[in-house]
Amino acid sequence: MTSAASLVRLPMYQQLNALLRELLDSGAYPGDQQFLTERQIVERFGVSRPTANKALAALVGEGRLDVRKGIGTFVRGRRLDYDIRSLVSFTRKAEQAGRRPSTKVIEFEPQPAEEAGPGVTAALSLSAAEPVYAMVRLRLADNEPVILERRWVPVRLCRGLTRKDLKGSIYSLWVEKYRLPITEADQVIRAVNLSKNDAHLLGVRGGAAGFLVSATGYSRGAALWYEQTLYRGDSYEFHHHRPAAGRLRQLPASGTYA
Amino acid sequence: MTSAASLVRLPMYQQLNALLRELLDSGAYPGDQQFLTERQIVERFGVSRPTANKALAALVGEGRLDVRKGIGTFVRGRRLDYDIRSLVSFTRKAEQAGRRPSTKVIEFEPQPAEEAGPGVTAALSLSAAEPVYAMVRLRLADNEPVILERRWVPVRLCRGLTRKDLKGSIYSLWVEKYRLPITEADQVIRAVNLSKNDAHLLGVRGGAAGFLVSATGYSRGAALWYEQTLYRGDSYEFHHHRPAAGRLRQLPASGTYA
DNA sequence: CATGACAGGTGGCTAAGCCACCGTCTAACT
DNA sequence: AGTTAGACGGTGGCTTAGCCACCTGTCATG
Known part of the structure; x- marks a missing residue:
């Protein structure tokens, strides 16, 4: 997968992470809706499943996504102050x-x-x-x-x-x-x-x-x-x-x- | 790798993550010192490298560890208020x-x-x-x-x-x-x-x-x-x-x- | 003494396959 | 007609094996 022009060549999982984050931020996947599966990411972005998994895992770690084994990956969201x-x-x-x-x-x-x-x-x-x-x-x-x-x-x-x-x-x-x-x-x-x-x-x-x-x-x-x-x-x-x-x-x- | 008795069977990468966290908390690896490599984790805990990587990545995400490609994984730490x-x-x-x-x-x-x-x-x-x-x-x-x-x-x-x-x-x-x-x-x-x-x-x-x-x-x-x-x-x-x-x-x- | 090459160790990444979980759908039984 | 069980397909979890590129240290050469 070609990287966007950047001064530092980031590892693929980080570039993929950024792309997935943009997808989330774009609103294309509203809260509670299923996000891309690992295999869809493999097809769409031309990476391996472990790499897709690692990029997703970071977003899971941030609380942006919710993974359910055997079911899929879902978007999260909403805020109190x-x-x-x-x-x-x-x-x-x-x-x-x-x-x-x-x-x-x-x-x-x-x-x-x-x-x-x-x-x-x-x-x-x-x-x-x-x-x-x-x-x-x-x-x-x-x-x-x-x-x-x-x-x-x-x-x-x-x-x-x-x-x-x-x-x-x-x-x-x-x-x-x-x-x-x-x-x-x-x-x-x-x-x-x-x-x-x-x-x-x-x-x-x-x-x-x-x-x-x-x-x-x-x-x-x-x-x-x-x-x-x-x-x-x-x-x-x-x-x-x-x-x-x-x-x-x-x-x-x-x-x-x- | 056998799991500790727990009500919920956690995925291997999460169990491994907990074990590595205990290692960190034990003080066995002081700040700035190199932590276990992926291959050492594979040998010690009997898991695959992608699984070791995923467990480490979560600790990296928490700021506990610092990964440097080609060099190793290092422990982080210290605090202002x-x-x-x-x-x-x-x-x-x-x-x-x-x-x-x-x-x-x-x-x-x-x-x-x-x-x-x-x-x-x-x-x-x-x-x-x-x-x-x-x-x-x-x-x-x-x-x-x-x-x-x-x-x-x-x-x-x-x-x-x-x-x-x-x-x-x-x-x-x-x-x-x-x-x-x-x-x-x-x-x-x-x-x-x-x-x-x-x-x-x-x-x-x-x-x-x-x-x-x-x-x-x-x-x-x-x-x-x-x-x-x-x-x-x-x-x-x-x-x-x-x-x-x-x-x-x-x-x-x-x-x-x- | 400085520089370059090489070796070894590191994480990044791919490919392929299998496992277990989960939900849905269909068929069989009551 | 309703319920239950099994099959199937899709999902993430995980393994194995191998290769790539980065990085550092050591050694040899100039």
Whole structure:
């Protein structure tokens, strides 16, 4: 297959990948429709099946395509946005986007903090033996998984918490049932390639980009929860409005900056 | 190759991928060291070379490995963090992390706003013909690319801007040379798989996860710049501290939430 | 000391074939 | 008429074998 004029001679699988991406971007294959099969790619572009497979695999890894063994390759798509500034619940946000929210509780169990790992123990300032509730929830919009939430909360702050409680908004639960106002939260947001297991739960392919949000939430200065939550990269974007006033003055009046 | 007991029989390339990931996570191959070759994987795990290649390719796509044709497969790694709350310059942040910052100006040219695309025209509220400076900068830490910045600024707000100016901090330039204090910025942050071209510039493989930050910056209410900036996912994480007070009160007193 | 050739190791790629999964369609049985 | 089972075709997964081009290191020659 002749390559387009380019300064660098790219490997064939990368050139093919670019061509397939253009096909996807062109809209010729709308979301959920079947994409070209490996054999069709072989015929159309004159490459071998392993090369076609490798080019497709990269698009699968990006979350653009979905491969089903014995059936075919399908196009994926659609997006929610996450307002980083507020604690607007997932349900509300999904509804605002015109989508139907739901929640699957995958795991819910009390365990000693040490079982949850040093990250949890440190974030919540707990002794090793203190019990926490560990929960894993899958949040869905229109029956499509979009968030995989792992959260830990000290049992002593939420006694009597039940699996059923987790079907609803945990934020309003804290406020209304436990009288614990959420006053602040610290978040770390990373871009990650989703692992196979997490990707499977989220209905995307392993390696697709997603956000990993590690956060500690506080109520009047006391750590209330710690979470490790994955957001599908193809379904979420973060919005941030940032006033600059106080920070800007910290810049030195002179000196070199990049 | 026999599979570990699992509920779902995963394809061989995915099982192999998990095994290779465990090898990476174990620390047996430190950063920059050569990883197993395809032929070594064939010998050790009893799979075919195309299967070994596919398993490796997924790790390459995640940014864990770096493939060099004719040379081998190498392990990657190291991380900066980005404080989302402040306009601390890249240089300062890199220095605080004990790394040497530098900047490569890849492109710098004036162009009519319409050439920059509707996103730029809209974000900066410009007429189609109004000239903007378009710039592409690569930010490096210890000679390793970590940020790929694309930015547009109206010419009329920065007359006389030169390519040389861009070697330094553009924020301090605005303040000191143009007397334009930065007062606020709006950001959208997405997790994306880097395209081949961008990944190449950033020294990672196509498909590796990264942050795409789309932002509009303001000076006293007037749009000053628009940017589309890529942060390497393996080198950056975002930190956010979020007071909850105002927003929390917006939740209704009753009603179901998830 | 520098340069060029060669060998060996690397990933890229092809071809051919087979396997197992999956869905659809048809025929047979109830 | 409805249900079930089997066949068939299409799909991705995987193997085997071999060759190509890139890259580096070593050695010989000028």
